[in-house]
Amino acid sequence: MPPKKAFRVSPGPRTRATRASSRASSRASSQAPTPKSAAKTPRRGRPARSKFVISGIDSEIPDEEDKDDFEVPATDSEPESVTSKEQKRRRTGRNSKIAVVIPPRLTSRAKVGASAASSVSGSPSSNLLDTPPTSISATSTRASSHVATRTQLAPIDFAIKDSEDEDAIALSTTKKGKAISKKVNSAPVSQATPRRFPRRSLSKPEPVIEDSSPDEEDDDVDDELDDEPEEEDDDVYEEPEEEDGDDDDAFEEQEADEEVSNGSDNDDPIAFEEQEADEEASNGSDNDDPIASAVQGAVSATAAAPSPTAHRRNRRRAPKITRAERERSQLYAAHPYLQHIWTEIEKCDPIPTEKAEQPEGLSLTMLPFQLEGLNWLKKQERTNFHGGILADEMGMGKTIQTIALLMEKPRPKQPCLVVAPTVALIQWRNEIEKHTNNALKVLIFHGQNKETNVSSINKSEVVLTTYGSLESVFRKQNSGFKRKGEICKEDSVLHKVQWHRVVLDEAHNIKDRSCNTARAVFALKTKYKLCLSGTPLQNRIGELFSLLRFLESDPFSLYFCRKCSCKSHSWKFKDFRHCDICSHTPMEHVCFFNYDILKPIQNYGNEGPGKVAFERLQSLLKLIMLRRTKVQRADDLGLPPRVVKVRRDYFNEEELDLYESIYGDSKRKFNTYVATGVVLNNYANIFSLITRMRQLADHPDLVLRRHTDEDGNNNLVCCICDEEAEEAIKSKCHHTFCRLCVQRYLDTYAGDGSPDCPTCHLALNIDLTQPALEAAYETVKKGSIINRIDINNWRSSTKIEALVEELANLRSKSRTVKSIVFSQFTSMLQLVEWRLRKAGFLTVMLEGSMSPSQRDASIRYFMENVEVEVFLVSLKAGGVALNLVEASQVFIMDPWWNPSVEWQSGDRIHRIGQARNCCITRMVIEDSIESRIVELQEKKANMINATIGGDQGAMDRLSPADMQFLFNN
Template identity: 35%
Template sequence: MKEREEGINKGGILADDMGLGKTVQTISLIVSNPSKDPACKSTLVVAPLALIRQWESEIKSKTTDGLLSVLVYHGSERISNIETLKTYDVVITTYNVLTGEFQPPAKDERDLDSEFIKPGKDSGPLFKVTWYRVILDEAQTIKNKSTKGAQACCALYSNYRFCLTGTPIQNNLDELYSLFRFLRVKPYCDYATYKREVSDPFKQSRPKTAIKRLQIILKAVMIRRTKFSKLEGKPLLNLPQRKVELKTIPFSLQERRFYDSLEDRMRRKLDAYMQEGSMGTNYTNVLCLLLRLRQACNHPKLVGGQQSAESDIGPTKDDNEEIDDLAAMLGSLDVNVRQCRICQEPLPAGKPKGECDTCSASVLAKQPTQEQLVTSTKIEAMLDILKNTAKTHPGEKTIIFSQFTSMLDLIENALKENGFKYCRYDGQMNNQKREDSLRRIRERPEYTVMLISLKCGSLGLNLTVANRVLMMDIWWNPALEDQAIDRVHRIGQTRDVLVTRLTIVSTVEDRILKLQEKKHRQHQEEQEIERTGAHDAHQWRRMKRGRGPAVKPTFSLFDPGLTTRYVCNTFVFFLPSPC
């Protein structure tokens, strides 16, 4: 990092695998390369809200007392005096605070020839300081160049700039441009140049040309290590083992009847879309139908009926977040709030909320009653695992992930009834409550369970105090699950990490597992291609049979580490082979 900072670009992208210590490396950079100008000595760290206290804690624990002065710039009582801000070695803030303080310049003040928007006169204190260094943690946050947040980050004044991200690409190559613009990587910080040299060739059946150009740029600005990287033939990092167990369990009789009726209703609805030729226009509805099946695997209450009082008509907040993730490539898709929560049929006039009459009669009528089903198959399996852990490995802590906060609510009830001390971490909690939860799981031995929503807690957190992970539901892409597991399996972990993934037999989760296995095979194949130097998968297979020499790869986008078929957060992004 120091070499990158002292180079022509004055910074770069640190794209190490999650859990390899990007924060610690950055702190080392701050200490080893300080400013020699007392009037411009401050490093600004911009991070998601969930990570600002962790940054503060890491700086204090990894440096000697008094070496670095740290200010967390957040909350209603933020320091407004610019000269006071300049006295701190490190200032930590959030993307939301930065965006809120940014005001674009008036039209008559704008430089139409510049790609960079300068802050307006009414912008806040962060834009009136010339920073020695600006660090963007989880820099994929600014992937959309048109957002106010991305513009705000680019408008900061600084001598040096760094992006920290384990996922520099999530959906498309244009997301890299936003990082290049922030880093001032010339000439590719100009969008017209980036579009002409990279985006357009890639889209116009000339991916090999675009990839070669990106290789050259990234070699100059990006540093990347994986957990499997080696130095002088030896592993760069020796982490404890990560053991993953897939625990497949059958439904109870009541749950099976409910799930089968729901699946039958969904199948008939999908058949109708196909016959009408309206699958494309009902894309959001199809996602909702799949979501309902996945929710039914967790607990019948998540689907409708008794749970519908939690929300207005249509999908819940959990639903909308997942649909947004799945539909990210297709642009903004609105969810019709006048539809049945289960089958997405339009509700008749006068029906204010809930389910259509057909679903109420054919599906919810078969939903187990409160007396028949207090918990669910997955919750019972979870309790068995926790009880066995408490008996055989007392003191070991378990992190439980679910994509649905409503599922976490149901798990909470089960934990209370069975006497488990637990804490919770999700996006609906304010920052102080999140920090209190992290402090309890880290410092108090009696708290042995932590509930985390997958979307909120899959990035940035350090939870090496635990060594057991329980995944209550599975996601289409295994990369998101891996990110969550890396909260535990990372630098600082001293014990083997045991991961249990709960799935229900003969459900939609079977198909999700097959999709995950396919993506894992593709990713492993690409890693082997990188390792052996094969040109593509076909040549790699020939080399395995002893029929072909190794050829230097010409199409690997990231060198080293990220593969051409890059497994992203929301889907697998296939970079076409030039062959």
């Protein structure tokens, strides 16, 4: 057996020499317990204020009322007249000169703060909300003149130039039809959106191995929205029609792009400053800040008595008004409340922290922060948002807080609906039954025999369903389905019921607002809404929009017409030219969220207008989201320490020979792509090379004995991992994939547009949310790799033996220790299972092809039988949504470059109810691509900790530079 080593979590880069010496060194494991002492102050510590309701946010209010509520305060000197639209436009738009000055040191301090916070919590969260408020200083009078303003503005200008590398690309993509003189980062991560630019021929990858994170972040947000129209067309189900008019988001996004771009386009610093000023006028700052009232004062004072200089300047500047400015003032003229919405938002206080009573009938005693959560949930439903987002870190009992809410008395007359991922469905039922002593009538809406009767649904108190089932009934209602060659439609009973409350578990399942699942969710009729999510949403700005859309928060999820009072939750342009409501053109409509939040952040990052947008987002999230972390509430939780370690092993000679020959080939191919500048064109090939090498590090059989068509059974084989597809889904080109494999494939792609199908090389078009194709569990079992290996002459692999050794060590210490083994490759788990059984371990496996009841049986079997030591969990089975506190050890068999995936795996065991010390071990073959993947992972983890606005999507993405890094052995 080769020597075993374990190093600290974050070792520095190693060279051949140090590797050689470490080879010789004896085995040592170092542990890095989670620091507890660094608990941060909870952010909800603000003094109570009586007001929770944001006036004018209720979507019921007709437009006219809105206007009254949010009118620019008419001053005595200039009474408002009906025909003063033009005046108002000028007043609200161009006359208010307030420059925001954000000293660079504040920016950097905020960054450092966030970085510290994240590294403490040990989670991917960047805690945008925990950042100390940055003060905004404002010059509030016209008397300061534009010279002064200009001087003050300099830092912003400088900051933008300074951060050229970060911003250049964003700027370049927005400069439609204009000559671009700015230096553009040579990284081939093109930010151009496919609609506006022809697909770019791919440039050479950057030779420098540098983290091109900022580009990636930007790219990500862009992608999320810009990909929509393409996905729209994705019609795997042969839907006969697509009436829901979201198809044209494209126009609107483009529109918003242009608006911002026009601003950034402007090389004239004064014009730029004026746009700034516009935005500031509607922003303001913290209400307690005296400067804020000064800002307000400034707005009205300016409006009331423009100084002579202003007149002069206006005249001089009149022809120079930018399109962005004009459009913004048009928007404010048509929807006056938008101008002050951010000031209003900042005036509102979040719900004060108070504990609710322990609910009667709940068998479990809730922890202090859970009672605070329950109080928040109840009060949040009474605000105009009618609900919110509970975003506690994973493992803190979001389910139990929700169940406590469902137990409220008096019980509502209508039922509540809980939508959850398939793997969590049965756990929801079990937890409700267990903690309420069967006090709630639960109905499961899933599988073949779904309830079709509205009245029997109304008789239950809680209905549990999956995103897949919800999507499926919605599709059958809207698009119909084929039966004997005819298209039939069927009313969706879930959409007929008037729900009391809809709860979305793992709400980021609807992150793509144009996917069918999201539409199915939006179409539900409900009084109250609750989103549950354990992933930090602050950094997923594009995804956040979907949740706001679900909450139907006015104005943040609305589309507005600049020419009239038209506003709508969906993009409705049946004829592609005219709004269904007001008949103005798509160009005249804007999505407020994109306009004020997303685009400024995309275009400026955390600088200037981007920073302002971040602060706005922050103040909005304070009102709709509650997030606590384990570190913050460590005392309440009383969790045992968690240790993460990396176990490094070396291939044996035979494995090394094989690996090196395949790796040599792969590297040659890769270098050819680099030399000819076609890295991104060959993304599918490169991704599959990487996959093969990862499989080789697990066990050579994964590659040598992989599934072939000659095997005789016509199972669905994944085009990426060459295994029996788990949670099989089909692309538009009719190729099959594991849901997880294709998701990682798409997430990893760093080019523009969508990557090609690894099999047919057409542009890959696939709905990730489609329900899995039915593949009987038994036939999948038949495709097991165990049936393809020669059992008598089979040899184990270094990694499998390393695992056996780890497990044997645990066993000698105590027999009661339970372990979970995660892998992306089912074949690997099958080999591990076979080997472990030979070694006398009792194991149980969780696979993606299992039905919910099979999954439940496996989970119970593992949890309830003391002698079952090892749970083999396929990452494709959605194992990351499980609660497995019976186990205290996690082994991650094949590392991935997105660190949050592994953090999530660890969260399965490190959660409420865990009494033992937890250990998460990452199994790495040192002389393979895996050691590079681990290094890349650490690089990405540092990156996310260091960036406030870092988008999570960048964690997955593999830029050409990253690829180069992987092939640099």
